[in-house]
Amino acid sequence: VSDMSAGSSDVRVFVRVRPTPHFAQEIIHLEEDNQLVDIHLRKDEKLGVVNNKRYDWSFKVDGILHNASQGSVYDTVAKSVVSRALQGYNGTILCYGQTGAGKTYTITGATENYKNRGLIPRALQQVYKEIAERSDETVTARISYLEIYNETLIDLLSSLPDVPAADTHMTIVDDPQGVFVKGLSLHRAADEEHALNLLFEGETNRIIGSHTLNKNSSRSHCIFTIHLE
Template identity: 50%
Template sequence: MVKSAIRVCVRTRPTASYANDCIRIDPSSRSIQIFQKKKENSGVVNNQQENYSYRFDTILHNSSQDTVFAECGRDYVKSVLEGYNGTLLTYGQTGAGKTFTMTGGTSNYQYRGMIPRMIAELYKEIQQRPEQSISVRVSYLEIYNETMMDLLSQVPLAEQSDTLLNIVEDAKGNVVVKGLSCIPARTEEEALNLLFEGEMARSIGEHQLNKASSRSHCVFTLHIEVASRIKSNDNVTVSKLNLVDLAGSERVAKTHSEGSILKEAMYINKSLSFLEQVVVALGDRHRDHIPFRQSKLTHLLKDSVGGNSNTTLIANIWPEGRHLEETISTLKFANRMKKIKNDAVVNLKEDPEIHIKKMEREIRELKQELAMHDALANRSGVTYGSFSEEQKEDVKRRVASFVYDGVSSVNILDHQ
């Protein structure tokens, strides 16, 4: 099994107040340098680091949504249709452009984000595969204040209980959310309608850095099953594409959050802290225990981070001087993520009919081998059909004699 590192891309939010004196970005070398002045009044001993240098897989500086999709998203569609799991995560401070990257803006078609583009690309690819039977189902999960919500459920969010949804692991160790709605989507239009339905139910708040701040972590998942229309004995693959919009980390002193917004910020920062602990643990070769179960977010991302998935992280930064500390924090997290190795494998579904046909084929081949062996041993008269009822009773008697009467051997060859 070949392990592959998590791919990390950094996307900058366009701004007229770009911090040229603090941040230097070179997309050609895929590098970012940060120059931070030491804080005054920080005591006699000041060990604050002044300069940081990072190198990532891709730097998306003032890039369009088209470019972001081409660099980070398009390849995942073919990969999941081949049976591999895929995950795309957006991470960064509040207001840095995570939700815009993932779902996009509504004012212009060109502003549509990764999810609607992934959906369009998926159904375009399905149209080009008439020899395959491909089914798509959609789920949309929200983690709000450490409570899981089903955004596509017929039960209103206000009436949903956290006990309705449970994170479990199947026999192969894959993470599954029991009770989560998983709705068939036969067309691109149906999948987009489910996306928009879930978007309407998401938890949104307002503070000084963002007028429409996501107050929860959201996971939009495309569940895909692929079978051949031509070869009945071909394998059936099942895979999932997780599109994860993480809530933004916040410095409460800057957002001036109060009341419910402050409570939400505390839950968000706590869960992101647990995610960082998991990332640090995965990067430590000497750590045996990885604390995935500390929060619902980390447990849900067990497949995506260090598990069975091809994963890309888009780290969103806001390159202004006033957000320099948040930018450094985001880049540190992204730098840790790129050191994590995943084990992505093709996910095969056990189809009973295919399994029966394989067993029947193996039986035929074994009978042919036995017939050949008998022919070489001059036992051409031996057959390997089923026993008659009379023969079965005789075999039972002989076995009983062997077990209970001390007979030294059981000869059933004369029945064949």
């Protein structure tokens, strides 16, 4: 998680542990301060007495989310980033982990249960709620959804009827205002429902490939952006 606010610029790191009936307590220890993860591996006796291989690590983080609900994850990780974005400061939430770790569940959530919705749907809800409360301002929200697959840029919303076919070629451009993808379509979303429809449209267009750890693995990186003006 990174956010830029008046007078501060920082990157915060949170670890979310996927629930499991058999937590590896003999290997992973979560300190009581909720900010330190200790990893201890058993020594390999086959390597003999003189063994310089490392078996212990400690990782300092800003928070550990263990057996945490989707709502608490959002409040801890994303709520302040979205609030500052509405104040005019760029913010990014990046979810990183191996296949099957729960990235998709954390970011988009489970569609069959409202309380299990992920960070993006909750962020959209917060954005439009705060926009509605700002009667003295006019805020315009636009959505873009980019997929990066094998170093190829793909517009996940190019299937919409209002996107010209000529805009399919995209390039990364760096100008004084920042880095952006030239040719990526932007779609104005007047309300939360419209924005969610754009999210679901993009999800259906993602490249899916079978994987030994996840039968519905999305073999790509995706960037869902809410552009506020």
